Amino acid sequence: MAGLPPTYEKADIIQPGGRPIPEALEPRMGTYFIQHGDIRLRIMLANAAVDEPRGSIIFSPGRTEFIEKYLETATDFIERGFNILIVDPRGQGLSDRLLEDKMKSYVDSFQDYADDLAYVAEELNSLLPKPHIVMGHSMGGTIALQAVLSGVINPSAVVCSAPMLGLYDLDTPIMKWAIRGLSALGLKAKNLPFQKQRNGLPIPFNINKLTSDKDRYRHWAAYFQTSPRLRVGPPTYGWIVQALKSMAWVNRNAGELNIPCLIVAAGADPIVDPASNEEFAAKARASFKVVPGALHELFLERDVYRDQFFETFETFLEKNAL
Secondary structure (H helix, E strand, C coil), rough: CCCCCCCEEEECCCCCCCCCCCCCCCHEEEEEEEEECCEEEEEEEEEECCCCCCCEEECCCCCCHHHHHHHHHHHHHCCEEEEEECCCCCCCCCCCCCCCCCCCCCCCCCCHHHHHHHHHHCCHHHHCCCCCCEEECCCHHHHHHHHCCCCCCCCCEEEECCCCCCCCCCCHHHHHHHHHHHHHHHHCEECCCCCCCCCCCCCHHHCCCCCHHHHHHHHHHHHHHHHHHCCCCCCEEEHEEEEHHHHHHHHHHHHHHHEEEEEEEEECCCCHHHHHHHHHHHHCCCCEECCCCCCCCCHHCHHHHHHHHHHHHHHHHHHCCC
């Protein structure tokens, strides 16, 4: 990929069974490691498929996710004229894991995720034409919003897909008290019990909560099935405590958001409560769209749902002259 800094160590890209990278993306992308403090982060940068880019997408994936999951989505964005930067969150993908047991999902603070995203964007600023649009899915949406609201990154807009702003079952007073109490007792590195994905392997399609698209689900699942180093287990008590803290902080500060924002909720989401997305959007004076019938993973969903995200995205850009 032309224009990438030669000083960064090249990183692997996982291709289960030799699966090809999308034809439009492969010659325009590179994957690299960038050191942020004591954490090595894997990043992907891809150039727009046009001579004059419309801007840059700075993307944060959700919990357990990794760059390769978004290769199709990255292709969509470069074909729409954007450069795109994706960062494997610390503790996930091929970024450094944080505990001796590399399968455990853990973070000291969601601000660490936000700081990582901001640091990489600043490091690669010369390769990211403006306007900058910070974007995230699920956990990544929370990270994107925390990064903007905490002031560590200053984009022209922020766009979130099913941002994790209210979790079914966990975001209740009793569960908050129990989880924080257990974490305080020294169990923060212990996995939350009764989780189906204990070994980091995907559950069968017919009981998944992510997507109704069987082919996209199988493609996503193949990464975990063939590449153990991508696997992440269930959340630890410590991760949940920090997630609850971040969600509360982001929701509490919604009114401080002073740039254009788009929140797209999945109407049939069984993980993130769509009502939490709508409530945040109202407080933040953000544009809001719900995709009726879609499960949690809008970018992995069937085209009938997925296309609605991109249509809404383009309308949002036009409305805000971006």
